[in-house]
Amino acid sequence: MTTQKKLWIGLLIMALLTPIGVILPDKLKAGSAWGEWGPEEIEKLLGYVPEGLKKLSELWKAPVPDYNFGGEGASMTVQVISYIASGIIGILAVGIVIYVLSRVLAKNEK
Amino acid sequence: MHIPDGYLSPQTYVPFWGVSIGFWSVALKKMKKELSVKHVPYLAMAAAFSFLIMMFNVPIPGGTTGHAVGGGIIAVLLGPWTAVIAVSVSLIVQALVFGDGGITAIGANCFNMAVVIPFVSYWVFNLIRGNFTGGSRFNIAAFLSGWAGLSVASIFAGFEFGIQPLIASGADGRPLYAPYPLSVALPAMALEHMMLFSVVEGVVTLLLLKYFMKHEPELIHALKAKEA
Numbered sequence: 001m002t003t004q005k006k007l008w009i010g011l012l013i014m015a016l017l018t019p020i021g022v023i024l025p026d027k028l029k030a031g032s033a034w035g036e037w038g039p040e041e042i043e044k045l046l047g048y049v050p051e052g053l054k055k056l057s058e059l060w061k062a063p064v065p066d067y068n069f070g071g072e073g074a075s076m077t078v079q080v081i082s083y084i085a086s087g088i089i090g091i092l093a094v095g096i097v098i099y100v101l102s103r104v105l106a107k108n109e110k
Numbered sequence: 111m112h113i114p115d116g117y118l119s120p121q122t123y124v125p126f127w128g129v130s131i132g133f134w135s136v137a138l139k140k141m142k143k144e145l146s147v148k149h150v151p152y153l154a155m156a157a158a159f160s161f162l163i164m165m166f167n168v169p170i171p172g173g174t175t176g177h178a179v180g181g182g183i184i185a186v187l188l189g190p191w192t193a194v195i196a197v198s199v200s201l202i203v204q205a206l207v208f209g210d211g212g213i214t215a216i217g218a219n220c221f222n223m224a225v226v227i228p229f230v231s232y233w234v235f236n237l238i239r240g241n242f243t244g245g246s247r248f249n250i251a252a253f254l255s256g257w258a259g260l261s262v263a264s265i266f267a268g269f270e271f272g273i274q275p276l277i278a279s280g281a282d283g284r285p286l287y288a289p290y291p292l293s294v295a296l297p298a299m300a301l302e303h304m305m306l307f308s309v310v311e312g313v314v315t316l317l318l319l320k321y322f323m324k325h326e327p328e329l330i331h332a333l334k335a336k337e338a
Contacts, residue, residue, distance in 0.1 A: 003325050011158050015162055018165040021166040028172070029172050032175070034176075036112060042289070050116075050284060051286050052119065056214060057115050059214065060206075061209075062207060067165065090204075095157075095158060097203065098150065098154040098196075098199060102153065105142040105145065
């Protein structure tokens with residue numbers, strides 16, 4: 001097997017293991033990353049939500065917020081499946097972007 | 111370290127967009143000149159790797175979480191300018207599709223993670239390794255390159271968070287954006303990274319570099335060209 005094939009398989013295995021990144025923080029009661037709190041969490045921390053933050057935080061509605069298809073309050077099973085699916089979508093999405101990018105750059109060369 | 115929308119004032123996120131666009135255009139120009147067809151799959155794999163490793167949230171029990179970025183090993187393997195593109199693509203997909211990191215903050219997030227990490231890591235790696243291609247000095251160089259890259263990035267992020275109360279507050283004196291001052295934001299970001307998340311980045315850098323030294327040594331950018 002070529003090294004490249006091995007590396008792609010390695011990435012796929014990584015995608016299958018990503019749920020560790022949601023299970024472990026849950027088990028160890030670790031919350032959001034510092035500075036990545038949602039407006040509700042901020043309200044709990046400060047007692048208010050800064051004006052500008054409130055406005056800007058509503059700017060973009062991501063199709064799959066937090067790598068979670070189940071929305072807030074989704075069960076751990078749904079989160080685990082969402083995480084793996086998100087990992088695979090991520091591999092495909094960045095792969096397509098890089099492929100298109102390199103095609104465009106290569107064409108301009110001539 | 112994915113700064114969400116609303117944490118940075120326009121006075122901060124607009125200039126950072128400018129800085130990142132500058133780095134992207136130089137990186138794309140270099141890519142156009144130097145990228146060979148056989149390297150495209152590696153570039154795609156690097157972006158995918160960075161995307162995936164950021165999903166492995168490392169918990170501080172009862173506290174916060176953080177993660178490695180992979181920018182260090184990508185820079186050592188493919189060169190810092192290629193790493194700028196790989197990590198930026200991954201961060202932009204994360205922001206647009208998964209809401210991880212804000213749209214307004216793409217410039218700042220790409221600067222912190224896709225520019226600072228690759229260049230710091232690459233520089234530290236070659237500085238410490240000297241001419242060694244193995245042994246403990248080489249290993250230490252690999253570990254410290256990843257560690258330092260993410261640590262310096264976290265200092266930048268902490269600084270960006272911490273200056274917000276100085277830049278913008280409402281009529282009532284309350285901060286409009288990220289609420290914590292430098293004295294809180296900077297140590298919070300820097301210490302959790304230096305003590306844990308950057309250690310993970312360092313270990314990842316070391317282990318993967320060992321793998322590539324064994325299986326694909328001719329690929330490693332940092333061993334070919336010593337000039338960044």
